[in-house]
Amino acid sequence: MKPEHIKPIEITAAVITVSSTRTEENDTSGKAILDLLTAGGYRVVFSVIVKDDRQAIRAALVTALGKADAVVLNGGTGLTPDxxxxxxxxxxxEKRMEGFGELFRMLSFDEIGTSALLSRATAGIVGGRAVFCxxxxxGAVTLATGKIIVPELRHIISHSRG
Known part of the structure; x- marks a missing residue:
């Protein structure tokens, strides 16, 4: 990677856990994302747990996008009706990062086998900000955040900001 592709900018992040059962006390996935982002040098400025509900997810996303350069949503990405x-x-x-989902599923395959095909992990750009689902x-959030998001986030934001 060429150094001019990565700008020396501060990047803030938000974490949204989508679940009808998790609470602050038992949200190990949200905490794992927060810890990995922080260890990677990113400041987490917003964190919330919302129900599996489109309006609640969208409201949390809009709030997060108003505060952070990157948003990581975890949960609610499977195939169940909810x-x-x-x-x-x-x-x-506005732009999709198809490679994120492809890479996530490839790495997941190495860990969980063909069950990786059930993952609908995706990412995109919204107003120059990165959003990951x-x-x-x-295990999935640790893989996605630790092996893909943290190492590439500064590169992604440098490009998305122009």
């Missing part, structure tokens, strides 16, 4: 994170978030995308398991 899973609606992707449907709530994708309409906001990942499955809600602690």
């Amino acid at each position: 899973d609606c994170t992707i449907e709530a978030v994708e309409p906001f995308f 990942v499955p809600g398991s602690t």
Whole structure:
């Protein structure tokens, strides 16, 4: 990667956990994302847990986008009837990062085998900000955040800001 592709900018982040059962006390996935982002040098400025509801997800996303350069949503990305994170978030995308989902599923395959095909992990750009949607398991968020998001976030934001 060429040094001129990465700008020396401060990047803030937000974490949104989508779940009908998680609380602040048992949200190990949201905490894992927060810890990995912080360890990677990013300041988390917003964190919230919302129900599997399109309007609640969209409201949290709008709030997060008003405060942070990057938003990581976890949960609600599967195939159950309640899973609606992707449907709530994708309409906001101005540009999609197809490679994020592809890379996530490839790395997931190495860990969980063919079950990786159930993942609808996706990412995109909204107003120069990066938005990532990942499955809600602690293993999945650790993989996505630690191996993809943290290492590439400064590069992504440098490009998305122009």
